[in-house]
Amino acid sequence: MDKIHELIEKILKEKALIYCVLSNIRKKDTEKYHKVTIRPVILKEKMVYQFTYYYQKKVLHENLKEEEMVKKVMLLFEQFKQGQFFTDKADYQILISKKFKVKILKKPPTKKPTNLEHNRRKRYILSDDLSKPFLLRLGVVNEEGKVLAKKYDKFRQINRFLEMVEDIMPQLKKKDGRLNIIDFGCGKSYLTFALYHYLVELFKLDVKIIGLDLKEDVIKHCNEIAKDLGYADLKFMIGDIQHFTGVDKVDMVVTLHACDTATDAALTKAIEWDAKVILSVPCCQHELLGQIHNDIMKPILKHGILKERMSAIVTDSIRANILEIMGYQTQILEFIDMEHTPKNLLIRAVKANKASREVVEEYKRMKEFWGIDPYFERALGERLSKKLK
């Protein structure tokens, strides 16, 4: 077993591990995991080793530091007879006999390293100077400019969102006139303030931003902060997205975790305004959960958790498809890793040309397949129905 210990120490020292699989368990037990995989990941700026334990009906994760990782692997090798270590220099196959005799086979590498180095060095758009007053006022950083642990996920989300905005800037910029932006379901408005800071303070653009939410007290507080910070073109309004009539022209609509059909209401407004860009991270898609049904899909839909996930996927596909029909070039992108939030998709839609007939037919087939009547379609009414004919 010393040979294994030595090999793992060497691999870790060289930071060479790409992926590892432990299999062929000695004592089969249906209650216990039967396979373990390990991969290096960057969490909160630090490299850790993520262990994934595969049980019959579930998987569990555990993140361990380097020192703990070696100990854990050695313990696991008391249960598993086989291990494969994929590194950037070689693949190692470890075979352990019934009597714990160890054989290590070395082969040329078959896996390419993942770009961890890039992740590790990744800098957030907002991290140049964390003493930005809006971050302090919103309670994201402390007086020393350090991000508070409980706000780290939100900090990561708004930075990622700003990266998305950075990407679509060429499509968004106007030759003249001001840009009108709305953040629907802005809540405590971390994103709304960050957008204002980024576009107005950093890029000196002529931008007006409105944040809309149902919550009176939150909106009042956000308006106070905007006033104190001298953010003259940032306004917060109370209201329901569906009935919002505060402006008649908007260039970009953003949403971050606007609940359920609030996302669809926001997309509907964006389409009505012919907004150039939509960036929307949906949240808790409940609407179709009670609607989707299809006999062929019964093996999936009979499991609550799978049905929930499937209905979320169908909801976002419906959104993307309708946006395409309405003339938007639409992509669904990973917003943030699953590690940090399961609400990790972003819909990016940029006004383009007319959609092809094929997209319309695909949409109709999908709707029929799942037997659904989505809110988004109803909200768009005539605008969409005439395109579906």
Ligand SMILES: C[S@@+](CC[C@H](N)C(=O)[O-])C[C@H]1O[C@@H](n2cnc3c(N)ncnc32)[C@H](O)[C@@H]1O
């Ligand atoms: C999960 S929070 C997200 C807040 C914020 N965007 C963020 O990411 O921190 C969802 C927000 O959407 C608001 N909301 C839900 N439905 C709404 C509607 N129909 N009109 C306006 N706001 C709505 C809620 O009041 C809540 O503040």
